[in-house]
Amino acid sequence: MEKAVELLKSLVDIPSSSGNESEILIYLEKWLIKEGFDFVVREETFVAGQIKANVNNGQKKEAIILAGHVDTVVAGNLCDWKFPPTDAQVKEGKLFGLGASDMKGGDVGNLLAAASFIGQDLSQDIWVVGTANEELDGKGSEDFARYFSQNCSYESALCIIAEPTDLEKIYIGQRGNHFMKLHFSGKAGHASVQEHFQESALGDVTYFLANIEQIFEELKTYRNSQLYVPTFVVTSIYAGDEKSPNKTADFADLVVDCRLTPELELVFEQVMIDLAAKYHFTYEDIVTPVLSTLTDNQVPFIQLLTDLSGAQTTGASGSNDQGFFENVGIRTVVFGPGQHDQCHIANEYILLEKLEKHIEILQSFIKKIQEIY
Template identity: 30%
Template sequence: MTDVEVLKRRIIREIDSRKQELIELCSSLIRIPSENPPGDSTEISRFIAGYLKQFGFQVDFYEPKERMYNLVAGYGRDEGKHLILCGHTDVVPAGDPFKWNFPPFSGEVKDGWILGRGASDMKGGLSGIIFAVSLLKRLNLELPGKITLAIVPDEETGGKYGVPFLLENGIIHGDGCLIAEPSSPLNPTIGQKGAFWFKLTVFGEPGHGSLSPVAGRNAIADAIKAIAKIQELWELPIPVPDEVKPIIARTKRYMKEVEKLDENYQKVLERITVNVGTISGGTKSNVIPESCTVEVDCRLPFGITHEKVAEHLHRELDGLGIRYQMETFGFRGNANFTPPDDPVCRAVIRNISSVTGEEAYGVLQWASSDARHFRAHRIPVLQYGPAHLPSIHGYNEKVAVEDVLRCAKVYALAAIDFLFSSSR
């Protein structure tokens, strides 16, 4: 019978003694550009496969779209519990290199920080799960279950070629999943708001600009009326289900104590947020515009579905007497969560507290992620990863060395606890 606590202490010592290897792995991943778009993961996928193969892993490649590679590698046995550790290789574009204080794909380690695009989102976490699983294998541990690494290429654009492809084709499955997405050091994400992205095209009647508003019909003016109705979604009262009220309360505490956000920000947990992200219309100033198109990102709280939001918007827009067409694109899904007492949540939260010596608890995320796909396939999931949150998707992105080290420890210890636990 394995003494789990003795084993976990051994793992901590091994990770500390191999710290430099972990740092170099993270730096190496950052030095490989993997911006999405365009979404070419060839180089970074080959590097990761080479790293894993040197320790005896079989790595399977899946290419649902040209140059977008999913990597799947496992360790353990099919009997017993099955844990998925997931991460994505793609990063958002670096943007103007002259606005960075260092080369965007530097990977340099300086003053306790690892520097470069993707350091926090999410090559710090990606290096942590790869390192943790490879270390467990190198220690020749006989696991009572199995760990699967699922490394995907298509998260930053919300695409279908990563996690959705693997799940829908039955390539991966599990009793629990940990995604190494950026999070607060003590607060893994156990739930997300829903998302409803849509494009609204408003139609008018062209004419000479000198005769407006007498002649024709101005599509931009009608679109402005529509936008006003769309923005009223923020004021729509949403009944919060009782089952999520305790998690919302903890998340408000987190927003106040950790994020230092005032009560105004806390409202986003229980309301529909509305961002009119793009608008385009007309041909020139002296022509009455025939059409105008706006793209909108709404994030949905628990208590309402994207179907209900669409129905509400159609009623409101129909009442304006305008001609329009509404179609969805990108993210679409309802708010979702994993109960904090689920075994995978307990294993991760317990070991965050163990490694840090501080209280840890799960919170809701006011954005969306690949976690929704796992929950749609009835796989309990949460997110936890190293990050300097203010730098994500911005210039001068970085991650603290000690955060990467801490998360790698949590990944390895949580995997041990989860797999050796008898509860399913």
């Protein structure tokens, strides 16, 4: 654990908010080389190390991938922190610092579990990956998944992403997400005339917002047994011109976060066409949509991880990078040592006993998975 704590301190002490990960990727590249990984690659949005198996010609070639993002959200109001966010502190069995739970602790578990197999006789390659930009758009995982699929010739591969699940849950799927901008337009007029409000863009917006819960109720019909119900949440509004407080708005833009089940994805285009017609808006995606993913929880490696950890399989409530791996045929689950309620808050911490258990579970998993595949 001493090595785990020191490595986690080093990672927390490197500022790495999304879009600002160069220093930590370089640090990890040097660490992987120093530890003796057989192959190390670093690109703009990811770093990866490979431990090669002893595979004879004609033998099936398979891979285990341990993945995690190295970026963090911004620290927020520094006055809310008891310690500087990038000066890791250990107190009463907890390591405090920005990204400790989400998810540099998981990265450390991945790194040390993988490194413990350097020089051993393996039947499968082991990859450990650190990715950038997860907190924004998952670009690092998307880029690594593309790199892996184009440069490696495995018959099969599995991936565990060490996002915070408190080691109590294994996420076998996630809802897809569409971040959309809805454009409302209307007739500007003098605000001294009450009727001008209904003619303005905010007239339509008000009607739309008044019916958000009804929209949600209708989307509930697309429930999935593992991923539960879709959601449709407005996250921001911009309208009119604040420099003309006596002029009603001729436009309004709303940003909507919509989480989709596979059932809703099948008809989502028509759902949005119908909503746009009913509430008088046009719309566009503001980032590339992410499709929902769902891995069969009966596959052997998930059963093994469940047996070793005692965790329950379920769907993720939020989104993560799972879909990027699944999209290139890599069966992927999410399982990590951080605590979900510690994500994106001041005085974030990870329980060190969870980190120690995470390393032990991954080591046991890698040993036993050799017998399955």
